[in-house]
Amino acid sequence: MPASLMIINYMSIFLVGLVLGSFYNVVGLRSVKGESVIFPGSYCYSCGRKLTYLEMVPVFSYFLLKGQCKSCNVKISPLYPILEFLTGLLFAVVFVAADSLSYMYLGWLLFSLLLIITVSDLKAMMIPDKVLFVFLLIFIFYRIIIPMTPWWGPILGFCAGFLLLNFIYIISRGNIGGGDIKLFAVIGILTGWQQVLLIFFFAVICGTMFSLVGLASGRFRSKQAIPFGPFIFAGSVICYFFGEHFLEWYISFLG
Ligand SMILES: [Zn+2]
Structure with missing residues (x-):
């Protein structure tokens, strides 16, 4: 062209x-x-x-x-x-x-959800159930049209997101919102288990860096609640564009 x-x-x-x-x-x-x-x-x-x-x-x-x-x-x-x-x-x-049509649609859908919840989380500290439910249906539909191999990958992704965040919820004694748990479960359907874990990993790094800078500059107090949504958005952007390189590097590092 x-x-x-x-x-x-x-x-x-x-x-x-x-x-x-x-x-x-x-x-x-x-x-x-x-x-x-x-x-x-x-x-x-x-x-x-x-x-x-x-x-x-x-x-x-x-x-x-x-x-x-x-x-x-x-x-x-x-x-x-x-x-x-x-x-x-x-x-x-x-x-x-995106190197394929399916990965392009995946990116557009994933970022659409995360842009919406970034606004609601920043403005009202909440991730609305209605939005999650609509995207749950869209993501299931996407995975019916473009199945994963193995076919149960989205189910595994859903469980990975849900269980990991529940685990974090328990060990942090409720320091993350219930909306975050549901959000990661929904994302897992679209991305599968590796990427949803990676998104969480990058989101935590972004959130931690932001908090440290905020605390060091005295712009917020410790224990101040900050919405996690924008960091999940940032983490998913990093994962979408660099996740695969990161995994390759990590695996070569282990080997
Ligand atoms: Zn006015």
Whole structure:
């Protein structure tokens, strides 16, 4: 395919990702409040005014509005345009980097779930059951269309995620949320047991580094609860792109 066409492809996927990212913000925010993700249309969360189309353009609107609502001047969190941009970027990078169609769809699905729960975990410290349930069905469907070898790999992945997190829950005396346990079980269906364990491993490393930097700089107190969702997201990004290299390195290291 000519280079110019490829660039148009990358750009289109990036734009689709931006629009989806904007939808994921809405899903992440509304699912914690138990609201419908479709009706009503987008509105300001402070004054309730319905947004115009110009105010709903991903990333661009944030800069157009200078980060605040036109009516009530409430500040709009930079989290939203950042998440929109990240979604676009990740969708395009997955498209470029995935070596098969099935791995590309896997990446898009996995990151869609994690982007949504990152918003809800950051905003409300919770991972909504409804979101997990919808993705549970989507992931099972994916594994019916694109089976794993062996066929029971997704079941093993589900159990690995569920048991590992339950174990951590017990030894940490409830220092992780119940939502995290369910989330890892659902991820395990899509990725199988090796990757779900690796995602947890990378997530813990990211979370630990963040906490150490936060404590050292005095930005938070020890025992302060921090949402784990964003680190699970970071861990899954590392695992998706570098997990295989890491496993090869690790196995050669053991041998
Ligand atoms: Zn407002």
